[in-house]
Amino acid sequence: MKSLRIPLHKVRNAYLLIGEEREQLYEAALRFAEELLQREGGEEEPLWKRLSYPSKEEWRESVRKRIRAGEHPDLFRLLPDKPEEHPKMISVDNIRRNLVDSVEIRPYEAEYKIYIIMDADKMNAQAQNALLKTLEEPPEYAVILLLSGGREAFLPTVLSRLIEFSGGERDARERFLSFYEEEWAKEFSDFLPGIKERAPSEILRFLKEHPEEKLPIRELFSFLEIILRDVLCYKSTKRRELLYAREISGTLIRMASDFDYSELGKITDELARDVRELSLNVNRELQLEQLLFSMGRREEGQPGSPGRTIW
Known part of the structure; x- marks a missing residue:
């Protein structure tokens, strides 16, 4: 800094x-x-x-x-x-x-x-x-x-x-490595490959096993911002050397293949909105649930995401 x-x-x-x-x-x-x-x-x-x-x-x-x-x-x-x-x-x-x-x-x-x-x-x-x-x-x-x-x-x-x-920000590469030292970041990274095909029941099971005490929402959002940036970068350039999160390059490449630009844009916009709403009394676990639902597979007959809950 x-x-x-x-x-x-x-x-x-x-x-x-x-x-x-x-x-x-x-x-x-x-x-x-x-x-x-x-x-x-x-x-x-x-x-x-x-x-x-x-x-x-x-x-x-x-x-x-x-x-x-x-x-x-x-x-x-x-x-x-x-x-x-x-x-x-x-x-x-x-x-x-x-x-x-x-x-x-x-x-x-x-x-x-x-x-x-x-x-x-x-x-x-x-x-x-x-x-x-x-x-x-x-x-x-x-x-x-x-x-x-x-x-x-x-x-x-x-x-x-x-x-x-x-005072400026740490380099995104440095921030990623700092996050990736934490167990929650490794477990979240392991969950992301194939997330587009994950059913809501799988997402709910992951969240039940990782409550907010184990999965710090603010830090996770920052971690996911780096990941989405890298997914877009690889999708447009196919150059691994430009990635900040090189340790999970397999996950990034899979996500770049699974999502089109429009889908990535919508996910990025929703994440940006979630970050802005952190100052409100929003149910953060519900925020993360809805974000992951937007990335996962929608089952037949599944309704749209419910409205946000502000306590």
């Missing part, structure tokens, strides 16, 4: 930092926080003197150390809910308790009060709407940094209030 730096000449209230390397996003957020929390404001007496530090240099070093240690009183980091409760979600209670309820309290010592929301794409729709109220009318001293692997999971109303910066 390329280095990411946030401009300092005009500080905004809310930013979205996008990139696949979580630690690099966090490092960029901390560097930005260091710069803001070391600003002295417009008071006649410098901030370091008002805080009774012997020198400006010692104050700046103290700010830096406390930020890195997670001890600065004007810097807050929000994490997903406790793993045993909501392992893949930032709930509305989390946002209210750790941001909304405290943001109106002025900074303790600095000119700014900074919130860093880790894995912000894990906020559910209710959490995003709770945050939106603060984004619409933020206190002038508040700076909120959302760290995410992408922008697809966010509500349009939330995105409209954010200044976006991207």
